[in-house]
Amino acid sequence: MxxxxxxxxxxxxxxxxxxxxxxxxxxxxxxxxxxxxxxxxxxxxxxxxxxxxxxxxxxxxxxxxxxxxxxxxxxxxxxxxxxxxxxxxxxxxxxxxxxxxxxxxxxxxxxxxxxxxxxxxxxxxxxxxNDPNTLYNEAKNLYEQSCSPCHRLHDTKEFTISQWPLNVEEMISSGFVFFEPSQRDLIIKYLQHNAKDAN
Known part of the structure; x- marks a missing residue:
């Protein structure tokens, strides 16, 4: 039993x-x-x-x-x-x-x-x-609108999963962009999920 x-x-x-x-x-x-x-x-x-x-x-x-x-x-x-x-x-x-x-x-x-x-x-x-696409679209729009005014927008495949957080943090610490912590985390995850070594 x-x-x-x-x-x-x-x-x-x-x-x-x-x-x-x-x-x-x-x-x-x-x-x-x-x-x-x-x-x-x-x-x-x-x-x-x-x-x-x-x-x-x-x-x-x-x-x-x-x-x-x-x-x-x-x-x-x-x-x-x-x-x-x-x-x-x-x-x-x-x-x-x-x-x-x-x-x-x-x-x-x-x-x-x-x-x-x-x-x-x-x-x-x-x-x-169960569908992350809404979050991906929000992150993609935020990334494109925030990061394209001052330089050519990096393609998500330009960096690896491990490299993307440092790149985003560098843009923030240099004063090029400002993100709320929740926006930063969302953008980083979107970039990581679409990075050159993402599955």
């Missing part, structure tokens, strides 16, 4: 599970304490859903010796979750991130150790979308 129940739960989770995307940066909590944020346009697996909220899971990688950021892939440094507070202070003590569940350890092409890990959270249903 116990085996049947476990199989039924696993099967229903598998049948329900679907990929959606965060529509904004989401503060994440552990024991009702904010411990970081999940970034806009991060893919999440929806495990269960009720009228108002969804239980979701984010899977990515952390460097074994720097577990502050859960990223898409060791070779594609797109931030999924940043475990820092609003002052950019790491939200845990020590070397091991207590908020993630480690799934496996791998080594990248350069011999660095990475941990495949997951983080589960609950979000409001209106924080999720």
């Amino acid at each position: 116990k085996k049947l129940l476990i199989t039924t739960v696993a099967l229903s989770t598998l049948l329900f599970s679907k990929t959606m995307y965060l529509q904004n940066d989401e503060t994440i909590f552990s024991d009702n304490k904010p411990v970081g944020f999940a970034t806009i346009l991060t893919p999440v697996e929806v495990l269960s859903q009720d009228k108002n909220s969804s239980k979701v899971e984010i899977i990515g990688y952390v460097n074994e010796y720097y577990q502050v950021k859960l990223i898409k892939d060791p070779m594609l440094a797109e931030d999924f979750i940043v475990f820092e507070d609003e002052n950019a202070t790491v939200s845990y003590e020590g070397d091991e991130n207590p908020y993630i569940k480690v799934l496996e350890k791998i080594e990248d092409n350069y011999g660095e150790s990475w941990l495949k890990a997951k983080f589960s959270l609950e979000v409001n249903n209106d924080s999720l979308t």
Whole structure:
């Protein structure tokens, strides 16, 4: 009977599970304490859903010796979750991130150790979308209107996933453009999702 129940739960989770995307940066909590944020346009697996909220899971990688950021892939440094507070202070003590569940350890092409890990959270249903194109269009328009007046607009394929955040931050810090943090994050994700090494 116990085996049947476990199989039924696993099967229903598998049948329900679907990929959606965060529509904004989401503060994440552990024991009702904010411990970081999940970034806009991060893919999440929806495990269960009720009228108002969804239980979701984010899977990515952390460097074994720097577990502050859960990223898409060791070779594609797109931030999924940043475990820092609003002052950019790491939200845990020590070397091991207590908020993630480690799934496996791998080594990248350069011999660095990475941990495949997951983080589960609950979000409001209106924080999720199954079609990111509306956000992509908003980001594309904002990027084109803000960045083309002072120089030739860079094609999204000119830079890699890892290079785009630095390029956008450089334009902001040089005073060429101003973005609200939510606009900056949206533009960076759009550029990363359309970068030359994007899947």
